[in-house]
Amino acid sequence: MGGQRHTVTVEPEAVGMRLDKYLTEALGGKAAEEPLSRARLKSLIDQGRVARSVNGTSSVLDDASYRVKEGEHFLVDVPAPTEAKPQAQAIPLDVVYEDAELIVIMKPAGLVVHPAAGNHDMTLVNALLAHCGASLSGIGGEKRPGIVHRLDKDTSGLMVVAKTDRAHRALSEQFAAHGRDGRLTRAYTALVWGAPLPHVGKVEANIARSQNNRSKMTTVKTSGREAITHYKVRESFGEPAIVSRIECRLETGRTHQIRVHMTAIGHPVLGDMTYGGSQKTRKSKLSPKTQAALEQLGRQALHAHHLGFEHPVSHEILAFDADLPADMQALLDALEAE
Numbered sequence: 569m570g571g572q573r574h575t576v577t578v579e580p581e582a583v584g585m586r587l588d589k590y591l592t593e594a595l596g597g598k599a600a601e602e603p604l605s606r607a608r609l610k611s612l613i614d615q616g617r618v619a620r621s622v623n624g625t626s627s628v629l630d631d632a633s634y635r636v637k638e639g640e641h642f643l644v645d646v647p648a649p650t651e652a653k654p655q656a657q658a659i660p661l662d663v664v665y666e667d668a669e670l671i672v673i674m675k676p677a678g679l680v681v682h683p684a685a686g687n688h689d690m691t692l693v694n695a696l697l698a699h700c701g702a703s704l705s706g707i708g709g710e711k712r713p714g715i716v717h718r719l720d721k722d723t724s725g726l727m728v729v730a731k732t733d734r735a736h737r738a739l740s741e742q743f744a745a746h747g748r749d750g751r752l753t754r755a756y757t758a759l760v761w762g763a764p765l766p767h768v769g770k771v772e773a774n775i776a777r778s779q780n781n782r783s784k785m786t787t788v789k790t791s792g793r794e795a796i797t798h799y800k801v802r803e804s805f806g807e808p809a810i811v812s813r814i815e816c817r818l819e820t821g822r823t824h825q826i827r828v829h830m831t832a833i834g835h836p837v838l839g840d841m842t843y844g845g846s847q848k849t850r851k852s853k854l855s856p857k858t859q860a861a862l863e864q865l866g867r868q869a870l871h872a873h874h875l876g877f878e879h880p881v882s883h884e885i886l887a888f889d890a891d892l893p894a895d896m897q898a899l900l901d902a903l904e905a906e
Contacts, residue, residue: 571648578640588613588632591644604646605737607744617645654683654713659695664888669735669881670728671700674890677724677867682712696729703731717743720824724893725756725872730880738880746821751885753876756816756826757802757892759869759899760835761850763809767801771829775822784842785824787832795822797829805903810853811838813900827868838899840868858902865895 576594585593591613592606604612610632612618620629621641629642636642662674675681675692682693696704696714704713714729716739730736742752776792778784787795796819803813812835816826827843830836836844839862851859862869876887892900 572646574644574646576642576644578636578638578642580638582636583638584635586632587618587629587634587636587642590636591618591642594642595644604644605741605744607740608737609644610744612644612646617647619643619645654691654693654697655689656697656701657689657694658698659690661695661699663699664726664890665886668703669732669879670730670739671696672726672728672875672886672888675719675723675725675727675872677722677893677895680721681718681727682715692727692729700731704729716740717821719872720827720868720870722867723756723870723872724896726875726888726890727872728875728877735880739877742877743821746819747817748819751878753874753887754818754872755874756818757871757873757896758814758816758826758830759838759896759903760812760814760830761810761838761844761847762835763801763804763812764799764814764830764833764835769799770819771795771797771799771833773829773832775825775828785822785828787828793820793822795820795825795829797826799830805906806853810850810906811903813903826870838862838869839865840870842868844868855902855906858899858906861899861902865899867895869896869899871896 574595576591578590582590588606588610591609592604595604613630613632616628616630618629619626619642621643662676663671664674665672680691683689683691693712693715714731714736716730716736717727719725719727728739730739745752747753773787773795774789774792775785775795776788778786798817798819800815801812802815805811818825824843827837827840831843851862854862871892873892874889876885879886
């Protein structure tokens with residue numbers, strides 16, 4: 569099936585709306601076969617597939633936050649869906665729940681979510697293609713079929729994947745809202761150095777890509793993207809606290825958000841080689857048994873233990889909770905025995 573092109577004209581009542589929000593509402597009844605989600609439209613804007621026409625002059629507009637004006641015409645170019653390029657690979661999946669629309673899996677640490685530079689196969693996407701076959705969503709020419717959110721390679725935990733285009737749209741909208749509309753809930757368990765004060769609080773600091781190392785993220789004061797992490801100390805070990813088990817809930821979903829925010833307030837995640845520094849002095853305060861458990865972990869001590877969302881078809885709220893994986897549980901057991 570070929571791509572689609574849609575033209576809309578801004579009416580007086582829409583003046584001042586963000587471009588992505590305006591197009592979502594304006595195209596809600598026009599893209600008859602495939603209504604476009606706000607997340608999808610923002611992606612099209614970022615790709616330069618939205619043009620603005622004023623007084624016969626047309627130009628590409630790639631700013632989703634642009635405020636629309638009366639009488640402006642917008643042309644939206646929606647490319648045809650393409651086959652997913654990754655190949656199916658028979659990699660075992662820990663399936664927590666599955667129906668015709670979606671699948672919930674427990675992602676182990678060490679598994680990359682989708683193919684990228686340096687990880688072209690043996691990813692979650694390759695496994696999903698083998699498990700779901702032709703039903704897996706390949707919407708919009710993406711190379712990440714069905715993926716609506718992700719976890720870092722060395723973060724374990726619960727993930728939901730869409731198996732149909734309508735599930736992809738509905739779930740993408742929920743993740744774009746990050747729970748602010750009450751439908752999506754996500755919680756992470758992290759083991760961090762020290763004990764954040766206050767014990768219940770939030771970190772509110774914009775995040776941007778580091779200018780010194782493009783593979784890393786960092787907090788910034790005047791640019792970047794809004795990022796808010798809510799945390800609660802569940803348990804501390806040592807007096808004064810050497811390590812704490814905390815629960816984090818995200819109000820936004822930025823790359824490496826929990827790891828960056830915890831480091832920013834002086835309590836990096838245990839085992840985080842990217843944002844935690846050498847941690848040598850802190851490790852020396854642990855017992856030999858706990859040091860061995862941390863060495864055995866070999867990754868950041870971060871696990872997505874809770875996931876809840878509204879089912880895209882039945883609208884039932886589904887909620888899933890997952891125990892800590894064996895490596896993090898072994899470290900926690902060692903800490904409790906300190």
